[in-house]
Amino acid sequence: MLRSMTEEEADSTRTGFLRRFSGLGSRVRSLLAGASCDTAERKQAEDKLRRTHDELEQLIQGGAAQLKAINETLQSQVVQRQRAEQALAEERNLLRGLIDNLPDRIYVRDRQCRYLNDNIAHAQFLGVSTPDSVVGKSAADFMPAAQAEQYEAVDRKIMESNQPLLNIEEVTTRSNGTRRWALTTKMPLHDARGNVVGIVGISRDITQRKETELVLAKQRSQLDALMDNIPDAIYFKDRQSRFTLINRAQADRFGLADPAQAAGKTDFDFFSKEHAQPAFDDEQELIRTGQPVVSKEEKETWPDGHETWVSTTKEPLRDQAGKIIGTFGISRDITAHKKSEDELKFAYAELESNRGKLIEALDNLKKSHEQLKAAQLQLIQAEKLQSVGRLAAGVAHEVKNPLAIIMLGLDYLASELGSKDATTLQVINDTQKALKRADSIVHGLLDFAVPRELDLHDGQINEVVDQSLQLLKHQLEMGHIVVVRELKNDLPMLHLDRVKTQQVFINLFLNAIQAMPNGGTLTIRTYTKHLDPNEARRDAGDRSAEHFRDGEMVVVAEVDDTGTGIPAEALAKVFDPFFTTKPAGQGTGLGLTVTQKIVELHGGSISVCNRPEGGVRITLIFRVRE
Secondary structure, three states: OOOOOOOOHHHHHHHHHHHHHHHHHHHHHHHHHHHHHHHHHHHHHHHHHHHHHHHHHHHHHHHHHHHHHHHHHHHHHHHHHHHHHHHHHHHHHHHHHHHHHHHHHHHHOOOOOEEEOOOOOHHOOOOOOOHHHHOOOOHOOOHHHHHHHHHHHHHHHHHHHOEEEEEEEEEEOOOOEEEEEEEEEEEEEOOOOOOEEEEEEEEOHHHHHHHHHHHHHHHHHHHHEEEEHHEEEEEEOOOOOOOOOOOHHHHHOOOOOOHHHHHOHHHHHHHOOHHHHHHHHHHHHHHHHHOOOEEEEEEEEEEOOOEEEEEEEEEEEEOOOOEEEEEEEEEEEHHHHHHHHHHHHHHHHHHHHHHHHHHHHHHHHHHHHHHHHHHHHHHHHHHHHHHHHHHHHHHHHHHHHHHHHHHHHHHHHHHHHOEEEEEHHHHHHHHHHHHHHHHHHHHHHHHHHOOOOOOEEOOOHHHHHHHHHHHHHHHHHOOOEEEEEEEOOEEEEEEEEHHHHHHHHHHHHHHHOOOOOOOEEEEEEEEEEEEHHHHHHHOOOOEEEOOOOOOOOOEEEEEEOOOOOOOOHHHHHHHOOOOOOOOOOOOOOHHHHHHHHHHHHHHOOEEEEOOOOOEEEEEEEOOOOO
């Protein structure tokens, strides 16, 4: 069996065969040329020709075998080359598939910074669908010119220096304005002779990592700001109760210039054993059980003998697996508070020792208070009497007309007694209205002018409000009034005359209903507050109520309506007797006057103002029962 030849051996054999064949041809031509010689010579020539023919036959037979071997070798080599080319194509497809499926962006550029090749990830990053759409273009075709020039400058530097650029962070602004971060490596691309013909780059998107780093950096900055500026001491310790981190406040307490100087130290390095040992025991118990220490008051004793107090909270410090790896805590200095507490205890002890004197003084104060209230009632009565003169003209005007109508009606009835026509019925109706009005005026004058002692008992203002609303339920429904209750629970008790206080709220609710003829919202609000200096201050000549004290707790009741409000020029007159903003015949002008007197007899105050959103707000302030 013939050995397979290489391509070089086949070429050599083929060349030798042709040379030998060419030599035999020359000999045949020589013999044929001498064919014209004599017979003997021709005989010799024929013998030579026969031998040459035999040699040629042998040569042809041997050459045929050699050519067959050469042909088989060439066919084998063709098959091998086809297989190699197929394997190479498969490897190329595999490599291409691998490159196109990698999430990293891979690209090749020539010396003019034009793209020669890239993968799908890179093409999609540039905003196109296929890598072929990128080939032949430059970075400026896909991103702002300034950024493209920056990238190309880096690529030219790599090609000129023939040095790679490894793991650099790049930020790219895409055509839609979004920013993406990438970790990039670029290497020079060489041809077969070693010349630099371009660059090969691979970029991995690290935008999420960078955004996380930025968030963490911001959080770290915020934590550092908190740690550096919060006045409370914050500290972290390992399982052996050694400090791993403290804030500026704790460093200042320890007398350290830098918080890092506390690392590796313990409480025993800063406090006396009297405090350090219990603190260490608490922390070890916390590590063992996982139970936090919350708002524990601790006395800290220092090496120089001075003492401080802190309110301390400590929690277990855990790793991501939930294992306790140490503790962390926060301590607030309460030394001043403890000193104040001790002083308060001492003062309380002194107060207790003088309790008898205090009780006697309180009794005297109550007597003086009763005397003052009696004097105030007398003063109010005197003021009422002074008001009678001013009221006389109003009373005459208001009462005279109804009485005249009554008299005319009676005269008419007397003259037409027995008549049943409509006119007579109308007169009777007018007379009834006039009587009611006169009755209302008389009662208002009595309530205002006649002094009456208050029947005071402990009571809740919310109960009085609810009862007053219940009495006016029909008027509220007929007037299409929506009632909103904003009544605070657990209000302190007040010293009230329940009947007169109910009269106050009924007057206020009726005024609100009449101010909203087309319906609206009536809001009643109660709450407690401490008066500020402006609210507690009274005018020097004001005798309308007892003085309130700065910081005194009071109960406030507010009545809001959504009516038309009160003209600004009329606000200062609403408590004057017989002053009213209602149409003639709908009010006596005594309702708010009587209401004010009742509130003042309770030691409270009343004020009226227009609400910015519309309507009126009436504010009542009552002193809390001591």
